[in-house]
Amino acid sequence: xxxxxxxxxxxxxxxxxxxAPRRSARRARSPLHGGPLAYAVLIGATLxxxxxxxxxxxxxxxxxxxxxxxxxALTPGxxxxxxxxxxxxxxxxxxxxxxxLIVASVVTAGVVLSxxxxxxxxxxxRFRGRGALLALTVGTMMIxxxxxxxxxxxxxxxxxxxxxxxxxxxxxxVSAFGVFFMRQYLVQALPDELVEAGRMDGASLLRIFRxxxxxxxxxxxxxxxMLTFMATWNDFFWPIVALxxxxxxxxxxxxxxxxGYVPDQSVVMAGTLIGTLPVLVVFGLLGRQIVGGxxxxxxxx
Amino acid sequence: xALSSTARLPVGRPAAKRPGRLRRRxxxxxxxxxxxxxxxxxxxxxxLYTAWVSLHRVELQTSERMDWLxxxxxxxxxxxxxxxxxxxxTFTIGVLSTVPQxxxxxxxxxxxxxxxxxxxxFRVAMLMPYATSVAAATLVFAQLFxxxxxxxxxxxxxxxxxxxxxxxxxxxxxxxxxxxxxxxWTGYNALIYLAGMQAIPGELYESxxxxxxxxxQQFRHVTVPGLRPTIVFTVVVSTxxxxxxxGEPLLYEGNSGGGISHQYQTLGLYLxxxxxxxxxxxxxxxxxxxxxxxxxxxxxxxxxxAARRNRTDR
Numbered sequence: 001x002x003x004x005x006x007x008x009x010x011x012x013x014x015x016x017x018x019x020a021p022r023r024s025a026r027r028a029r030s031p032l033h034g035g036p037l038a039y040a041v042l043i044g045a046t047l048x049x050x051x052x053x054x055x056x057x058x059x060x061x062x063x064x065x066x067x068x069x070x071x072x073a074l075t076p077g078x079x080x081x082x083x084x085x086x087x088x089x090x091x092x093x094x095x096x097x098x099x100x101l102i103v104a105s106v107v108t109a110g111v112v113l114s115x116x117x118x119x120x121x122x123x124x125x126r127f128r129g130r131g132a133l134l135a136l137t138v139g140t141m142m143i144x145x146x147x148x149x150x151x152x153x154x155x156x157x158x159x160x161x162x163x164x165x166x167x168x169x170x171x172x173x174v175s176a177f178g179v180f181f182m183r184q185y186l187v188q189a190l191p192d193e194l195v196e197a198g199r200m201d202g203a204s205l206l207r208i209f210r211x212x213x214x215x216x217x218x219x220x221x222x223x224x225x226m227l228t229f230m231a232t233w234n235d236f237f238w239p240i241v242a243l244x245x246x247x248x249x250x251x252x253x254x255x256x257x258x259x260g261y262v263p264d265q266s267v268v269m270a271g272t273l274i275g276t277l278p279v280l281v282v283f284g285l286l287g288r289q290i291v292g293g294x295x296x297x298x299x300x301x
Numbered sequence: 302x303a304l305s306s307t308a309r310l311p312v313g314r315p316a317a318k319r320p321g322r323l324r325r326r327x328x329x330x331x332x333x334x335x336x337x338x339x340x341x342x343x344x345x346x347x348x349l350y351t352a353w354v355s356l357h358r359v360e361l362q363t364s365e366r367m368d369w370l371x372x373x374x375x376x377x378x379x380x381x382x383x384x385x386x387x388x389x390x391t392f393t394i395g396v397l398s399t400v401p402q403x404x405x406x407x408x409x410x411x412x413x414x415x416x417x418x419x420x421x422x423f424r425v426a427m428l429m430p431y432a433t434s435v436a437a438a439t440l441v442f443a444q445l446f447x448x449x450x451x452x453x454x455x456x457x458x459x460x461x462x463x464x465x466x467x468x469x470x471x472x473x474x475x476x477x478x479x480x481x482x483x484x485x486w487t488g489y490n491a492l493i494y495l496a497g498m499q500a501i502p503g504e505l506y507e508s509x510x511x512x513x514x515x516x517x518q519q520f521r522h523v524t525v526p527g528l529r530p531t532i533v534f535t536v537v538v539s540t541x542x543x544x545x546x547x548g549e550p551l552l553y554e555g556n557s558g559g560g561i562s563h564q565y566q567t568l569g570l571y572l573x574x575x576x577x578x579x580x581x582x583x584x585x586x587x588x589x590x591x592x593x594x595x596x597x598x599x600x601x602x603x604x605x606x607a608a609r610r611n612r613t614d615r
Contacts, residue, residue: 034412042413046426052433072455117335125332137340142537142596144592147589148348148351150354150585151346151350153364153576170339230431230432235434236434268444276434276437283429288421290428
């Protein structure tokens with residue numbers, strides 16, 4: 001676990017630049033060269049990863065009776081828009097989409113801002129209690145949020161926020177992971193000299209933060225923002241507890257869609273498709289960056 | 302406008318200088334404040350307060366009222382066969398999902414670390430399940446695992462095997478729930494491992510190859526030891542994840558009890574049932590605190606195993 005505090009990219013960059021020429025020199029017996037078997041396995045794994053998405057589309061575009069035939073349909077059919085219409089009607093999905101968008105946007109803004117502020121302080125400022133506070137933050141990353149859910153619920157009831165969007169937004173506005181992530185990013189990306197130079201010029205810390213730290217932190221903030229948006233959009237447990245199907249997020253709406261007395265499977269799949277599509281679009285556009293972000297946040301050996 | 306701002310400057314500066322030192326010493330805390338204030342209110346306080354709530358009778362409809370019970374919630378819990386059932390299910394589903402998931406992730410990461418055409422494509426494709434929600438993934442898998450019209454049973458019977466009751470049968474339903482978890486997280490863990498692998502110096506492989514080590518030996522003696530901290534990290538994180546499994550069993554068959562005979566009810570689901578189906582928030586808090594102790598225990602166990610392996614290797 002000591003590696004947790006290691007800067008994210010240091011170990012990666014030299015490896016690539018130095019090892020490249022050497023790799024080609026030993027390519028003849030290189031263990032790092034993929035053969036046909038590697039491709040076969042990876043293509044198989046890719047198909048397994050992608051198939052459920054394809055199946056969602058197939059099921060969402062068929063009628064329920066076609067799905068329960070002796071031979072299930074394997075290609076998309078003509079009923080997509082009809083089923084989507086049904087889903088929109090049955091489970092307030094339109095409202096749910098808007099709610100999810102609001103919640104995810106506000107939470108993302110809050111997490112990115114609070115994490116960048118605290119991450120900067122942990123990365124570049126000296127103050128009393130720094131080590132202890134950082135250890136507290138990192139330590140609680142291991143504690144599942146579920147464990148505080150009962151008092152949280154009681155607080156929400158007391159504040160009369162039950163079934164209202166702030167009940168979902170407030171507890172998620174900050175994230176220990178976010179602070180840790182931004183700290184790791186800034187330790188590496190922000191040279192001490194730059195902060196010192198700002199101080200020499202007599203700039204206040206807030207000013208330094210605005211005009212030096214923020215521009216440097218932007219790529220890290222973007223990655224954290226994407227991860228936070230996805231996680232918030234997909235969050236399930238707390239929204240189920242705090243919201244009802246009258247004012248749902250997308251995930252709460254999906255739950256009520258799946259739990260009807262006789263759920264129409266093709267309508268359920270249409271709802272699933274609508275609920276997943278926004279994140280998939282984001283993922284399609286920014287997949288490469290998301291991959292990079294996750295690998296950056298990983299613990300290096 | 303310009304005039305007023307230039308006029309203010311010389312006045313403002315010397316005045317700001319004296320309290321400047323104090324302000325500078327306090328400034329870092331200002332940067333931390335937004336995080337720690339909210340974190341204390343919605344993160345730390347509820348966690349600790351859960352323990353207090355668990356010692357009381359608190360009902361959902363009258364959650365303002367707390368009657369002291371001492372450890373009764375806990376003794377009741379330990380006498381409830383459904384608690385032990387949920388504990389056992391959490392363990393078996395945890396093993397069924399975590400072990401294959403991490404092993405496959407390790408293998409895939411190894412392949413993704415090769416020099417490959419289109420490796421960015423593979424990485425992105427493999428992470429796609431991570432982009433779905435628990436709800437969406439579970440609803441899709443529940444359909445694929447359907448007993449009568451599910452695609453998986455159709456494939457099984459078309460190759461001459463007996464269809465499986467993926468919902469009512471204990472092992473089969475637990476396998477189904479685990480499949481959702483495994484599908485969503487394998488690619489994510491593969492990327493974590495890949496990041497760790499790229500930090501292993503190339504020279505190690507080179508000297509191993511010079512010593513005549515086969516690919517498998519290189520994987521065993523260079524890659525795996527080099528990845529140890531990463532592996533410990535993923536084991537801890539996925540164990541914690543498995544301990545709180547909730548959405549998958551809740552939506553797998555659309556009933557909040559975790560199957561007709563609770564055959565795949567997890568602790569997370571049991572907690573939800575106690576609190577929000579039966580309205581016993583105090584008892585639910587006791588479940589939460591037991592879960593917390595379990596996680597601490599598992600983390601310590603992981604740390605001990607990691608420490609012992611380190612010693613024996615030397």
